[in-house]
Amino acid sequence: xxxxxxxxxxxxxxxxxxxxxxxxxxxxxxxxxxxxxxxxxxxxxxxxxxxxxxxxxxxxxxxxxxxxxxxxxxxxxxxxxxxxxxxxxxxxxxxxxxxxxxxxxxxxxxxxxxxxxxxxxxxxxxxxxxxxxxxxxxxxxxxxxxxxxxxxxxxxxxxxxxxxxxxxxxxxxxxxxxxxxxxxxxxxxxxxxxxxxxxxxxxxxxxxxxxxxxxxxxxxxxxxxxxxxxxxxxxxxxxxxxxxxxxxxxxxxxxxxxxxxxxxxxxx
Numbered sequence: 524x525x526x527x528x529x530x531x532x533x534x535x536x537x538x539x540x541x542x543x544x545x546x547x548x549x550x551x552x553x554x555x556x557x558x559x560x561x562x563x564x565x566x567x568x569x570x571x572x573x574x575x576x577x578x579x580x581x582x583x584x585x586x587x588x589x590x591x592x593x594x595x596x597x598x599x600x601x602x603x604x605x606x607x608x609x610x611x612x613x614x615x616x617x618x619x620x621x622x623x624x625x626x627x628x629x630x631x632x633x634x635x636x637x638x639x640x641x642x643x644x645x646x647x648x649x650x651x652x653x654x655x656x657x658x659x660x661x662x663x664x665x666x667x668x669x670x671x672x673x674x675x676x677x678x679x680x681x682x683x684x685x686x687x688x689x690x691x692x693x694x695x696x697x698x699x700x701x702x703x704x705x706x707x708x709x710x711x712x713x714x715x716x717x718x719x720x721x722x723x724x725x726x727x728x729x730x731x732x733x734x735x736x737x738x739x740x741x742x743x744x745x746x747x748x749x750x751x752x753x754x755x756x757x758x759x760x761x762x763x764x765x766x767x768x769x770x771x772x773x774x775x776x777x778x779x780x781x782x783x784x785x786x787x788x789x790x791x
Contacts, residue, residue, distance in 0.1 A: 525710075525785035527719055528678060529694070529702030532556040534589060535643070536667045537570040538580040539740070540698065548722065550664045550775040551646070552672030553700055555584055559625070560613065560667040561633050564640040567614045568667065571735045574637055576743040591632060599632050601625055601643075613644055615652070615667060623647030654771060658727040663771050671769035674730055675701045675711055680766065683708035687752050696736040696749070697767055703785050711768045715789035723773040723788075731763035 533540040536557045547554040559582070561569040571577045583590040589601045609624040622644035624630075633641035646666060654663040654671060665672050676699040685691035694702060703711070714726045732753065738745050753764045 525705040527783045528704040534582040536560040545780045551666040557667040578743040673770035676767040678704040679708040718786040719783045729765035730767040
């Protein structure tokens with residue numbers, strides 16, 4: 524049996540994740556996944572690609588608050604529903620979106636820890652951003668995630684990769700939302716449509732990996748693996764290196780629970 528064995532959300536884009544036993548689906552993917560984002564002075568998103576130490580920022584959701592922790596830095600708490608009158612146009616790759624500013628306290632915290640002029644924004648009630656039309660069949664929405672609502676990887680695929688590496692790496696290097704077990708390595712590459720319970724997921728396209736998987740999530744330092752090894756057997760067109768599959772959730776509400784069986788309906 525193929526089953527769901529890990530559920531992760533990343534409340535602040537490119538910061539540490541949270542592992543859950545259950546999660547709610549929303550029109551943007553998992554509830555509270557990439558709902559906040561750090562931006563630079565120009566409104567462009569910040570990520571571990573250029574600032575690896577973002578891996579050291581730990582967001583926690585407790586009650587009505589987003590708590591932010593980082594080494595040698597004062598912990599701060601931001602009300603999830605706190606509203607400011609300030610909106611900002613923010614840039615995520617080629618998308619310009621309207622986001623809600625989270626205030627000066629959060630901005631000062633990120634600026635101090637990251638060492639560059641930064642602000643924290645949240646999606647807000649007026650946020651809208653659609654998945655690229657090539658892959659969206661229902662005007663699907665996406666949060667501050669790079670391009671798709673969800674990312675899936677099988678534990679077998681990571682196991683196969685680790686057998687090729689001198690030093691094995693954990694799954695958190697790849698920042699998946701859903702991890703499944705019980706299938707062959709890279710079986711997810713062939714899936715087109717699957718269900719978890721009554722919830723359907725379109726497998727949209729392979730995930731082309733950037734440099735984030737080279738960042739050690741425990742200390743925020745960047746290396747060269749696993750991209751060097753992946754490039755020897757997972758390289759596609761335009762020299763992209765693929766690992767994991769991007770998903771779109773067909774139902775815009777529902778609940779995922781660890782242990783749910785994966786029912787593959789369509790394969791390539």
